[in-house]
Amino acid sequence: MQVTLKILRFDPAKDQRPRWQTYQVEAEPWDRVLDLLHKVKWDQDGTLAFRRSCGHGICGSDAMLINGRNRLACKTLVKDLGSVITVEPIRGLPVEKDLIVDMEPFFAAYRAVKPFLINEEPPPQRERLQSPEERERFDQGTKCILCASCTTSCPVFWVNGTYLGPAAIVQAHRFIFDSRDRGKRERFKALGSGSGVWRCRTAYNCTEACPREIPVTQLIEEVKREILFDRF
Amino acid sequence: MAHRHEVIVVGAGGAGLATALYAAREGADVAVVSKLYPTRSHTGAAQGGIGAALGNVEEDHWEWHMFDTVKGGDYLTDQDAAEVFAKEVIEAVIELEHMGLPFDRLPNGKIAQRRFGGHTKDWGKAPVHRAAHAADRTGHMILQTLYQQCVKHNITFYNEFHVTDVILEDGVAKGLVALELATGELHLFQAKAIVIASGGFGRIYKVTSNAYTLTGDLQAILYRKGLPLEDMEFYQFHPTGLYPLGILLTEGARGEGGILRNALGERFMERYAPTIKDLAPRDMVSRAMYLEVREGRGVGPKKDHVLLDLTHLPPEVIEKKLPDITEFSRIYLGVDPLKEPVPVMPTAHYAMGGIPTTLWGQVIQDEKNTVVPGLYAAGEAACVSLHGANRLGTNSLGDLVVFGRRAGIHAARFAKDADYHELTEEHLGPSRERIERIKNSTGKEKVAVLRAELQQSMMDHASVFRTGELLQKQVEILKELMDRYQRISIDDKGDAYNTELVEALELGYLLEVSEALVHSALNRTESRGAHAREDYPERDDHNWLKHTLAYKVADGKVAFRYKPVVLGRFEPKARTY
Numbered sequence: 124m125q126v127t128l129k130i131l132r133f134d135p136a137k138d139q140r141p142r143w144q145t146y147q148v149e150a151e152p153w154d155r156v157l158d159l160l161h162k163v164k165w166d167q168d169g170t171l172a173f174r175r176s177c178g179h180g181i182c183g184s185d186a187m188l189i190n191g192r193n194r195l196a197c198k199t200l201v202k203d204l205g206s207v208i209t210v211e212p213i214r215g216l217p218v219e220k221d222l223i224v225d226m227e228p229f230f231a232a233y234r235a236v237k238p239f240l241i242n243e244e245p246p247p248q249r250e251r252l253q254s255p256e257e258r259e260r261f262d263q264g265t266k267c268i269l270c271a272s273c274t275t276s277c278p279v280f281w282v283n284g285t286y287l288g289p290a291a292i293v294q295a296h297r298f299i300f301d302s303r304d305r306g307k308r309e310r311f312k313a314l315g316s317g318s319g320v321w322r323c324r325t326a327y328n329c330t331e332a333c334p335r336e337i338p339v340t341q342l343i344e345e346v347k348r349e350i351l352f353d354r355f
Numbered sequence: 356m357a358h359r360h361e362v363i364v365v366g367a368g369g370a371g372l373a374t375a376l377y378a379a380r381e382g383a384d385v386a387v388v389s390k391l392y393p394t395r396s397h398t399g400a401a402q403g404g405i406g407a408a409l410g411n412v413e414e415d416h417w418e419w420h421m422f423d424t425v426k427g428g429d430y431l432t433d434q435d436a437a438e439v440f441a442k443e444v445i446e447a448v449i450e451l452e453h454m455g456l457p458f459d460r461l462p463n464g465k466i467a468q469r470r471f472g473g474h475t476k477d478w479g480k481a482p483v484h485r486a487a488h489a490a491d492r493t494g495h496m497i498l499q500t501l502y503q504q505c506v507k508h509n510i511t512f513y514n515e516f517h518v519t520d521v522i523l524e525d526g527v528a529k530g531l532v533a534l535e536l537a538t539g540e541l542h543l544f545q546a547k548a549i550v551i552a553s554g555g556f557g558r559i560y561k562v563t564s565n566a567y568t569l570t571g572d573l574q575a576i577l578y579r580k581g582l583p584l585e586d587m588e589f590y591q592f593h594p595t596g597l598y599p600l601g602i603l604l605t606e607g608a609r610g611e612g613g614i615l616r617n618a619l620g621e622r623f624m625e626r627y628a629p630t631i632k633d634l635a636p637r638d639m640v641s642r643a644m645y646l647e648v649r650e651g652r653g654v655g656p657k658k659d660h661v662l663l664d665l666t667h668l669p670p671e672v673i674e675k676k677l678p679d680i681t682e683f684s685r686i687y688l689g690v691d692p693l694k695e696p697v698p699v700m701p702t703a704h705y706a707m708g709g710i711p712t713t714l715w716g717q718v719i720q721d722e723k724n725t726v727v728p729g730l731y732a733a734g735e736a737a738c739v740s741l742h743g744a745n746r747l748g749t750n751s752l753g754d755l756v757v758f759g760r761r762a763g764i765h766a767a768r769f770a771k772d773a774d775y776h777e778l779t780e781e782h783l784g785p786s787r788e789r790i791e792r793i794k795n796s797t798g799k800e801k802v803a804v805l806r807a808e809l810q811q812s813m814m815d816h817a818s819v820f821r822t823g824e825l826l827q828k829q830v831e832i833l834k835e836l837m838d839r840y841q842r843i844s845i846d847d848k849g850d851a852y853n854t855e856l857v858e859a860l861e862l863g864y865l866l867e868v869s870e871a872l873v874h875s876a877l878n879r880t881e882s883r884g885a886h887a888r889e890d891y892p893e894r895d896d897h898n899w900l901k902h903t904l905a906y907k908v909a910d911g912k913v914a915f916r917y918k919p920v921v922l923g924r925f926e927p928k929a930r931t932y
Binding site: 134135136153164165166168169170172173174175176177178179180181182183184198200219220221223226230233234237238239240242246248249250251252253254255257258261262265266268269298301303304 | 391392394395396397399400448449452453454455457458459460461462463464465466489492495496499503504506507537566567568600602679683686687688689801802803845846847849850851852853854855
């Protein structure tokens with residue numbers, strides 16, 4: 124089938140502002156959007172810039188706004204989109220070139236929640252014990268691939284770039300609800316601050332955007348509740 | 356711009372991050388240079404588990420693990436490496452747990468373990484539960500956990516810096532040159548010790564489980580500089596690549612009870628490996644699948660693949676223990692593994708060969724184990740040689756933690772007593788010239804065209820089954836492709852995120868590692884592990900129980916030296932399962 128691919132492009136050396144460029148590509152229904160971007164880059168226009176690595180939804184490189192929704196280009200198939208496909212960079216982060224955005228603010232928010240196990244007790248000789256139920260409690264957050272689909276679909280983040288954003292809160296959740304972690308209160312400093320969880324207006328965009336099907340909004344709510352109850 | 360760190364690690368996958376972390380714990384000033392953001396690295400795609408004789412589910416011993424590794428490697432494994440590995444991977448798994456890695460758990464709270472190909476109890480009697488896992492995203496969790504620890508230790512990262520040169524002068528490693536993707540600027544990195552942990556090169560083949568970015572950059576850079584690559588002829592095809600894309604479906608699927616079937620519905624592995632059947636090592640299973648197809652028992656309109664059957668497993672096992680591969684099958688093929696078998700065919704997966712190192716990750720330059728001071732390698736980029744002629748499933752994740760750790764510790768200690776070497780802007784010269792030549796070229800050759808020809812021809816002539824005739828043909832094809840590579844040109848002349856330039860550089864590296872692989876494969880006139888020569892079907896211990904060291908002389912010309920295999924506990928025996 125013939126697909127019309129409209130890509131929002133930006134070359135910092137030439138363009139004042141982003142511009143649309145349209146390509147016609149021959150595609151199969153089961154092709155990934157990433158395959159179409161490669162067809163453009165390899166056969167038509169080598170200047171098109173985008174990030175990608177694993178090609179099957181694990182590395183988190185190729186989150187893009189595809190037909191108006193944040194998705195991974197390698198996990199979105201042509202058959203689910205039709206013959207006209209628009210591709211734009213994810214929103215709320217500075218565009219560097221074409222579909223590539225500056226990820227530094229995103230990773231700064233990630234680092235702010237202390238995304239590592241905090242437990243200063245001397246570990247046992249063998250593994251720390253954890254029941255399957257305790258392990259299950261924080262399972263959802265461990266699926267996160269830091270693709271930024273959630274954070275860059277959040278209207279609060281668009282308006283206020285200092286908001287930590289859903290992805291950082293998901294990372295915090297992953298540790299707060301891990302029975303081995305002792306760092307809850309340290310994390311609450313960032314999470315309870317003006318740029319923390321209370322900015323969330325439960326728009327559910329993040330949950331819809333997550334390519335790993337993490338119930339992001341629910342996890343944010345659980346973190347809010349944990350902060351509230353911690354005061355009593 | 357110039358930067359200076361005591362230890363600089365190239366690559367931010369599991370091996371690179373483990374190296375960085377342990378070097379930092381030793382007190383060194385450490386930086387990681389990677390062409391990707393760390394969490395994009397392909398360690399994250401590893402699924403099934405990390406094997407260690409924890410004995411949590413049933414009796415197990417490190418000696419059994421060592422034996423399985425040596426036998427799995429078809430006795431080309433260096434037994435000192437296998438011994439260090441089988442012992443230390445137990446501590447490594449415990450340490451990962453202490454770092455917070457969310458392993459799946461047994462009802463008693465201990466780390467859960469599953470069966471995996473080639474891992475057995477009692478010296479090969481039956482499969483053993485050895486692979487510690489986190490659903491089917493164990494690699495993802497290892498990568499995340501190691502990165503989290505690097506964040507905790509404030510390790511410096513140069514993300515999206517593409518290394519273009521390793522500065523080797525007077526026999527020692529002095530620094531690196533890297534292209535900053537965001538700006539197109541070349542940076543000079545001065546280091547006392549450099550650790551190469553940049554992963555593999557599956558993209559030499561058309562069908563691969565590897566990321567687009569796995570192009571053997573650093574192996575090729577060192578090879579061009581006259582350092583050897585070891586055992587490059589041994590390249591692993593993972594049996595269960597999702598057909599036709601090649602996306603990995605973990606061996607853990609068979610560990611949980613999955614069965615391979617041909618067009619007749621027959622469990623054909625019973626004929627090839629009567630004792631452990633579908634859990635035979637990967638080289639054997641991949642060959643069996645090719646033979647089934649060749650003999651007309653393939654599935655589908657073209658009869659060109661086989662089936663992975665999970666339909667007899669309880670749905671909760673599939674949904675809980677294999678969620679990601681279930682999703683891959685549903686999304687990319689529209690096949691629900693709960694209801695119907697999944698089409699699979701072998702996919703290029705892992706390089707057993709690479710940059711030769713000592714047990715502490717020091718890069719060696721000849722058969723006498725002469726070390727290149729200040730230069731280290733770990734993970735898939737390296738060849739220690741733990742995996743010999745065929746790697747067992749899960750041993751790559753173990754390898755990168757065990758030997759990443761060793762490289763990190765040794766590099767940090769080396770750096771303590773070493774001085775920085777003087778570097779000048781002139782060291783940027785060769786990289787600058789190479790980049791300018793590509794950007795200014797008016798040649799007619801296209802990167803994508805050459806790369807597609809390379810990948811298809813490597814698949815046709817140098818994959819699971821090989822013959823002297825096919826390999827010789829590939830030698831000629833590579834020579835021609837290398838010649839045409841001199842005339843490539845690109846559209847993008849810009850500086851910022853010139854990803855077309857990056858792909859052009861990467862193609863050059865793919866050609867180099869292909870050359871080393873194909874020449875080494877043509878040279879080795881026996882069949883061993885993943886190297887199956889139809890014209891030399893038997894293993895030949897008398898002539899070939901030795902490691903290949905391939906040295907580049909000129910394009911199309913490769914010289915060989917040989918390194919003895921470190922034997923010990925286990926005498927080479929016929930390899931049956």
